[in-house]
Every structure is written in C-alpha cells, then in structure tokens.
Amino acid sequence: xxLSSEMAYKSADEMxxxxxxxxxxxxxxxxxxxxxxxxxxxxxxRPGSEKTMKTLLREYERANGDALxxxxxxxxxxxxxxxxxxxxxxxxxxxxGEIAAQSAKQMDDYLQKYGLKASYRSTIADLRKPDMVxxxxxxxTREVIESxxxxxxxADIISIExxxxxxxxxxxxxxxxxxxxxxxxxxxxGRDMEWMWTQIVAIAKKNNCIPGGDTNCxxxxxxxxxxGGFLSKDVPHTMAALSRAICAxxxxxxxxxGATGPSKDCAYEDPIIKSVxxxxxxxxxxxxxxxxxxLCGNVIAAVTDLWSNEAVEYHDMFxxxxxxxxxxxxxxxxxxxxxxxxxxxxxxxxxCLVNSDKYRGPHGFMLSPDNAWQIGKALVDNNASLYSRAKxxxxxxxxxxxxxxxxxxTVFEKESLQGYMKDMKALPDKESDFIDMCLKKYRTVKGxxxxxxxx
Amino acid sequence: MKYLxxxxxxxxxxxxxxxxxxxxxxxxxxxxxxxxxxxxxxxxEEEDAAKLTKEALQKKxxxxxxxxxxxPGMNEVSRLWDEGVYFLPQVxxxxxxxxxxxALCEEKMGKAMDKKGKVVTHTAEGxxxxxxxxxxxxxxxxxxFDVINLGADVPVDKVVEAxxxxxxxxxxxxxxxxxxxxxxxxxxxxxxxxxxxxxxxCGGGAVSEEYVTSFELxxxxxxxxxxxxxxxxxxxxxxxxxxxxxxxx
Numbered sequence: 001x002x003l004s005s006e007m008a009y010k011s012a013d014e015m016x017x018x019x020x021x022x023x024x025x026x027x028x029x030x031x032x033x034x035x036x037x038x039x040x041x042x043x044x045x046r047p048g049s050e051k052t053m054k055t056l057l058r059e060y061e062r063a064n065g066d067a068l069x070x071x072x073x074x075x076x077x078x079x080x081x082x083x084x085x086x087x088x089x090x091x092x093x094x095x096x097g098e099i100a101a102q103s104a105k106q107m108d109d110y111l112q113k114y115g116l117k118a119s120y121r122s123t124i125a126d127l128r129k130p131d132m133v134x135x136x137x138x139x140x141t142r143e144v145i146e147s148x149x150x151x152x153x154x155a156d157i158i159s160i161e162x163x164x165x166x167x168x169x170x171x172x173x174x175x176x177x178x179x180x181x182x183x184x185x186x187x188x189x190g191r192d193m194e195w196m197w198t199q200i201v202a203i204a205k206k207n208n209c210i211p212g213g214d215t216n217c218x219x220x221x222x223x224x225x226x227x228g229g230f231l232s233k234d235v236p237h238t239m240a241a242l243s244r245a246i247c248a249x250x251x252x253x254x255x256x257x258g259a260t261g262p263s264k265d266c267a268y269e270d271p272i273i274k275s276v277x278x279x280x281x282x283x284x285x286x287x288x289x290x291x292x293x294x295l296c297g298n299v300i301a302a303v304t305d306l307w308s309n310e311a312v313e314y315h316d317m318f319x320x321x322x323x324x325x326x327x328x329x330x331x332x333x334x335x336x337x338x339x340x341x342x343x344x345x346x347x348x349x350x351x352c353l354v355n356s357d358k359y360r361g362p363h364g365f366m367l368s369p370d371n372a373w374q375i376g377k378a379l380v381d382n383n384a385s386l387y388s389r390a391k392x393x394x395x396x397x398x399x400x401x402x403x404x405x406x407x408x409x410t411v412f413e414k415e416s417l418q419g420y421m422k423d424m425k426a427l428p429d430k431e432s433d434f435i436d437m438c439l440k441k442y443r444t445v446k447g448x449x450x451x452x453x454x455x
Numbered sequence: 456m457k458y459l460x461x462x463x464x465x466x467x468x469x470x471x472x473x474x475x476x477x478x479x480x481x482x483x484x485x486x487x488x489x490x491x492x493x494x495x496x497x498x499x500e501e502e503d504a505a506k507l508t509k510e511a512l513q514k515k516x517x518x519x520x521x522x523x524x525x526x527p528g529m530n531e532v533s534r535l536w537d538e539g540v541y542f543l544p545q546v547x548x549x550x551x552x553x554x555x556x557x558a559l560c561e562e563k564m565g566k567a568m569d570k571k572g573k574v575v576t577h578t579a580e581g582x583x584x585x586x587x588x589x590x591x592x593x594x595x596x597x598x599x600f601d602v603i604n605l606g607a608d609v610p611v612d613k614v615v616e617a618x619x620x621x622x623x624x625x626x627x628x629x630x631x632x633x634x635x636x637x638x639x640x641x642x643x644x645x646x647x648x649x650x651x652x653x654x655x656x657c658g659g660g661a662v663s664e665e666y667v668t669s670f671e672l673x674x675x676x677x678x679x680x681x682x683x684x685x686x687x688x689x690x691x692x693x694x695x696x697x698x699x700x701x702x703x704x
Contacts (some may be wrong), residue, residue: 172594175547175548
C-alpha cells in the first residue's frame with residue numbers, strides 16, 4: 001500500500017461544500033460531491049425490535065420508509081439513508097442483507113413513483129473487539145466479512161467503523177499517554193484497516209457497489225466525547241484534538257486501499273481526509289445533537305458533500321416519526337447550502353459556518369478548512385510510515401493550537417498540550433524504533449496481540 | 456475568508472469562566488517516608504510509587520504503608536478531582552500508582568488486603584463499547600472495592616451466575632446501544648427470581664433514566680464517576696429503592 005504523497009487540493013481556499021475532486025455516482029443517479037450537498041439520514045431501531053429478523057425488517061421498513069416519504073412531502077430532491085448495523089444485523093449476516101434488499105426496493109419504488117433519488121449505505125458493525133477476539137481470525141471476523149458480501153449485493157455503498165488498536169487506545173486515553181494514541185490509532189489501526197479494506201474493496205468491486213469509507217469513531221470520537229463540552233473533566237480537549245489529527249493517518253488507509261468515498265459521517269477527521277484525497281465526504285454536526293453533543297456544529301459542514309444526523313432512534317415526535325423529522329431538517333439545511341451554491345454565495349455561506357465554531361474549542365479549530373488542510377499537508381509531507389505521518393499531523397495540530405491567540409485554552413488545557421508536544425518530541429523518528437518501544441511498553445495491556453496486526 | 460475578531464455574540468466559553476485555580480496537594484502523613492509514597496500516588500508516578508513503597512516496607516508494616524501512605528494519597532487525588540482540579544487521566548494514573556504499591560504490600564503480607572466489598576461489573580451482551588466500564592472499574596478499585604470485572608459482550612446468564620457466586624454489594628451494566636441495553640431487565644428479572652435483590656446500576660451511551668427505572672433493581676448511572684458513591688451507599692445497606700430515590704428522579 002502506497003501512502004498518500006500529495007494533496008488533492010492546492011489550498012484550503014479551493015475546498016467547498018458540495019463539490020469534491022473525485023465525485024461518486026450512486027445506482028439511482030445521485031452524484032455525491034458533484035456540485036451540491038445531499039442529506040444523509042441514519043435511522044436506529046427501537047430496543048426490542050432486534051428480537052427477530054422479521055421484527056427488525058418491519059422496523060427498518062417503517063423507519064426508512066418514513067424518511068423517503070417525508071422527502072416527497074416537503075420536496076427534498078435527494079436522500080441517502082445509512083443503516084448502521086446493530087450487533088444482530090452483522091452477527092446474522094443474512095439479516096443485514098435482507099434489510100439492504102428491502103431498503104433498495106423501497107428506493108426503487110420511490111424513484112419510479114415520485115422521481116425521488118435515493119441511495120443506501122450499509123455500515124457493517126465491527127464486532128471484533130481486539131481484547132476479546134483475534135482481529136484476523138475469529139467467528140466475529142468471518143461474520144463481518146460475510147455481512148459485507150450480503151449487503152454489497154443490494155446497497156449503493158458499504159462502510160465500516162473499524163476497531164483496530166482500540167485495546168491500546170482505551171488504555172492510553174485515560175492515562176494522558178500520547179504515545180499510546182499514536183501506536184493504537186495509527187500503527188495498529190492503520191495496519192488493521194489495510195488488512196480489512198483490501199477485502200472490502202474487492203467485495204465492493206465484485207458486486208458493483210461503492211466502497212465508501214471508514215471512521216475512527218471507536219477511538220477519536222471516544223476522545224472527543226470524553227472531552228465533552230465546557231463542563232467535562234474527563235479528557236483535555238487538546239488531547240482529543242491531537243487524537244483526531246492522529247486518526248487521519250489510519251482513516252486515509254481506506255482510500256489508499258481503493259475506497260472512493262463517500263466517507264463515513266461520524267469521521268470528524270473528514271475535512272483532513274478530503275484535503276488529501278479529494279473524495280466526497282459525509283459530515284455531521286448540529287443535526288447529530290439527537291445522538292451526541294459536539295463543539296463544531298456548523299464548521300464541520302464547511303467542506304462536506306453529505307450532511308448527516310449520526311443516528312436517531314425511531315419513535316414518534318409531534319412532527320411525525322424521528323426519521324421523517326430529521327430527514328426534513330437535514331434536507332432544509334442542505335437546501336440552504338445548495339441555494340448558496342446556486343446563487344454564487346457559497347464562500348460567504350462557508351465563512352458563516354466557519355466563524356460559528358472555529359474558536360469554540362480545539363476540535364472546531366483544527367477542523368476549520370484552513371487548519372484541516374495544513375494538517376493534511378503535514379500528513380503527506382511525512383509519509384514514510386503510518387506513524388511518521390500521524391506524529392507530524394498531531395505536531396502540526398498542536399502548533400496551530402498554541403500559535404493562534406484567538407483560540408483560548410484554559411491553563412490546564414494549555415499545559416496538557418505543551419506536555420504532549422514535549423512527549424511527542426521525545427519519541428523515536430523511525431516507525432520500527434517506535435514499534436519496538438511500544439511492544440515493550442504495552443505488552444501487558446489486556447488482550448493486545450501484536451500478531452493480530454501482523455507485528 | 457473573512458474572520459471575526461470578537462466572538463462574544465457567537466458563543467460563550469464557560470470553561471474559561473469556571474476554571475478552578477490550581478492548588479497543591481495537601482500533606483497527608485506526618486511520616487516523611489509515607490508522605491513520599493503518598494506524593495508518588497498524587498503525582499500518578501507508578502514506578503516511583505513502587506520504588507518508594509519498597510523503601511517504606513524496609514521500615515514500616517505493609518498495612519501502615521497502605522493505610523498511611525497509599526490510601527491517603529489516593530484520597531487526596533479524589534479530593535482534587537471532586538474540586539475540579541484534577542482530570543480523569545490524573546485519577547487513573549494515581550490509581551495505577553496506588554495499585555502498584557498495594558501489590559508490593561500484599562506480596563509482603565502474603566495475602567490480599569481486605570476490600571470494602573465486591574462489585575460485579577459488565578458491558579451488555581452484543582455490546583463492545585466498554586470504556587465506561589473500564590473507568591468505573593478503575594474508580595471503584597481506587598476507592599477500595601473489589602471489582603469482579605466480567606468484561607464486554609457478557610451474556611445475561613454469566614452476569615447472574617457471577618452475582619450468585621460473589622454476592623456483591625452492587626452490580627453494574629454498561630451499554631452504548633439501545634438494542635443491547637435490553638439485556639438489563641432480563642438480568643434484573645433473573646436476579647429477582649433468585650432472591651438476589653442487588654442494586655443494579657446501569658448506564659452508558661443511550662441508556663436512559665426512564666428505561667432503567669422501568670424495571671426493579673435498576674438504578675440509572677448518569678456518569679461513571681458516580682460509581683464509588685453508589686457503591687458506598689450499597690455497602691452501607693441502602694437497597695435499590697433507596698438508591699434510586701437518592702440518585703434518580
């Protein structure tokens with residue numbers, strides 16, 4: 001696998017929502033990144049509906065159907081639906097496949113009846129928890145691969161939220177250990193992704209399906225959510241931001257293995273990914289408040305090609321079911337963005353999105369297009385290894401945070417960041433030396449099996 | 456791109472307004488050797504804690520080192536966290552340091568130190584998102600509880616069997632997904648049937664108070680850092696109803 005060596009965009013100024021350098025066309029003719037933004041709704045089934053395939057099929061039939069219907073009711077021209085597998089859908093690969101087939105049929109019907117263009121993304125649940133199973137050789141591993149096979153027959157796009165390195169990451173994130181993040185996220189996570197994505201891309205090609213992308217939800221989002229808002233005391237926001245920069249090294253691997261995008265919505269690292277790869281990205285911000293809070297509700301939309309809500313449990317609201325309501329909200333958000341594009345006001349609109357949150361906190365700051373591009377540049381300029389580019393990205397991110405007086409940091413946040421920078425400076429330059437160091441340091445971390453990563 | 460220079464009308468950085476002033480840890484021991492042990496815990500220095508514990512054990516009994524050095528150091532860490540001075544990683548590192556010292560003391564005693572009581576912890580079947588449980592384990596451990604850690608993706612029967620075997624003061628369940636938290640009422644139901652009315656604290660991700668308080672034994676845990684306080688209540692004899700009344704609603 002060749003690590004990325006150049007940027008898709010010459011500057012951050014070139015990056016804009018709705019347009020990607022490498023657009024992707026879905027089965028029913030939606031061009032993702034082709035000039036306009038597309039809403040992406042993510043329904044989640046109610047507890048209890050997972051009991052049988054029949055009950056789950058019915059739940060998704062209603063949840064996905066309500067979303068499609070609401071688009072017709074309010075006049076949204078396009079919709080992508082993502083079904084993120086719950087455990088049972090991947091554990092029983094036929095279930096995920098049947099739900100994908102049913103959803104595709106619903107979309108065909110809506111296209112035929114109303115002309116609504118829709119696309120379907122199956123996101124397989126990565127059941128492999130590194131400290132519980134061998135990542136490359138377990139029943140769960142085989143179920144994951146089989147699920148891809150089943151879903152690729154019907155879905156437009158297949159994706160995953162892979163778990164590589166999670167055992168070391170979890171150990172490190174609660175111990176202020178930046179070396180552990182670099183090792184878990186970049187070195188182990190990247191290796192696991194190469195192993196997994198080579199297979200995913202082959203399955204997608206065989207089935208005329210789009211290999212979408214991956215996300216570091218299991219790690220960088222864990223860090224971000226632990227850092228939380230302005231009241232949390234779990235993890236410094238500056239560490240969560242460094243974790244985000246680091247994870248771009250591993251998330252890029254999907255595209256280096258042949259994934260084409262659209263990227264996964266919960267990959268907050270996506271603006272960095274887009275700057276390097278030019279693939280269409282999916283992002284979530286204020287509209288994912290139904291699932292979690294974040295400090296980058298608008299800025300994260302600045303260069304996105306799909307606009308998502310992360311996940312909403314299917315139940316009733318005053319305005320209809322949640323999937324109907326959120327499809328309407330997402331569609332109207334997107335309508336405003338697309339109107340800005342067609343009026344030629346996209347730069348002004350983008351400036352409003354960026355100024356809303358760039359200085360709200362470290363995450364919004366580093367994911368602002370200008371900074372995301374610089375972090376991407378650090379990645380490609382230091383592409384000797386997964387480790388070297390991750391460390392360069394984190395170092396750049398830290399320098400940017402310390403160097404902009406408009407980004408206010410508490411004393412604790414600033415001192416923590418200065419500590420991480422010092423720690424990173426003291427780490428080996430070469431990946432092989434770093435791996436040797438980490439194999440000793442993390443040998444007692446529960447469930448860490450170097451061989452499961454080819455080490 | 457045009458940038459604002461003043462964001463006062465856009466957002467408010469409450470974290471800057473409420474930042475707690477840095478403060479030094481208090482002295483917790485009159486004995487200089489044991490104070491050094493406590494300091495190593497407060498600073499979260501695992502290697503130092505082990506080295507200083509070994510030195511202290513040359514002159515002091517293992518229980519003195521535990522009760523007058525390691526545990527007072529950890530109590531000071533808890534105070535700093537409660538007051539908002541410390542963040543979670545500092546607490547975890549301190550816990551690691553304390554545990555390293557305790558392991559050496561136990562080795563010298565030839566037996567494990569007495570713990571306050573047992574707590575069974577698990578993450579629900581079908582759910583592998585267990586970092587919340589990892590934090591709960593560390594905090595309970597740091598507060599002197601004997602944690603029976605069943606790990607993640609744990610079948611209902613295994614949780615019930617562990618409760619039957621260990622008779623804990625409290626059991627906890629963590630779940631990120633609403634479709635895996637459905638294991639919790641099944642566990643509660645089986646525990647009830649066996650006459651084991653153990654307070655069952657459930658939390659994590661999408662687990663809601665409404666859901667957890669819909670079944671007997673259930674107490675909703677909003678944050679991982681509530682676990683030690685809840686375990687203390689259970690240890691002192693509060694039943695699940697009393698705990699629910701205190702922590703929920």
